[in-house]
Amino acid sequence: MNFEALINYINQTPLIWLILTLGAFKLGIIIYEKCNKHTLLQPIIVAYTIIMSVLFISGVSYEEYFKGVEIIHFFLGPATVALALPLYNNLKYIKSLFIPIMITLIVAGVFSIVIAVILLWALDAQLTTILSMTTKSITAPIAIITSEQIGAIPSLAVGFVIITGVIGALLGTSIFKLLKIKHDTSKGFALGLISHGIGTARAIEISEKAAAFSALAMGLSGIFTAIFLPLIIQFLKG
Structure with missing residues (x-):
């Protein structure tokens, strides 16, 4: 009975989700630093684990949770804009690599979407699931808008975004070592292109x-996908 009362209180107090989110992330930072910044214990991963566990136990839907943390979603915009500072500091270097950057963006961006679609199609997934997967490598705010435009499920699209970001952050460093990639520019662009904001957080380290x-890869990938993906999906449906 007490447990049911607690669940009812949580459902009727949206502010608690904001406190939970901020608290979970702070706890993640503490654990990450105490464990010598172990790859598997990145703050975002710890926070996701805590939040998803609480949502599962309480039976609260993602939509209900999102209502309580909309203020965080709002500040994603200013936080993304803040990434313009390292971009500005490296502007000359970025200009010198403009053509390789654009080629990598187009080839890798298209390949990332195509391979995901093929895998889900081979596994006989539903069309809405396949469409939701196409936005997996762009940041969450853009993924929500784009998924609505192409007829996907926004909450599922965000789920794929989170999973993709976490996997990229976890395996990115190991893959760089395996392939003997030494240039920070290559590492950063790969993380931003595939793992969006979570990858960028890893790149900052x-x-x-x-x-x-x-940050450049994340921004360009988001723009590229938001503009061309709805057009391509509409053309294919037509």
Whole structure:
């Protein structure tokens, strides 16, 4: 009975989700630093684990949770704009690599979407699930808007965004070592292109140059996908 009363209180107090989110992330930072910044214990991963566990136990839907943390969603915009600082500091270097950057953006961006669609199609997934997966490598605010335009499920699209970001942040460093990638620019661009904001958070820990190229990749990938994906989906449906 007490447990049911607690669940009812949580459902009727949206502010508690904001407190939970901020508290979970702060706890994640503490654990991350105490464990010598172990890759598997990044703050965002710890926070996701805590929040998802609480949502599962309480039976609260993502939509209800999102209403309580809309203020955080609002500040995603200013936070993304703040990434312009490392971009500005490395502007000359970025200009010198303009053509390679655009080629990588188009080829890698298209390949990332196509391979995901093929895998889900081979597994006989529903069309809405496949469409939701196409926005997996762009930041959450853009993914929500784009998924609505192409007929996907926004909450599922955000789920794929989170999973993709976490996997990229977890495996990125290991893959760089395996492939002997040493340039911070390459590491940063790859993380931002595939793992959006979560990858960019990881790139910031590598260096300012990696952060700059990760922010650039995240921004360009979001614009590229938001503009061309709805047009392509509409053409295919037509």
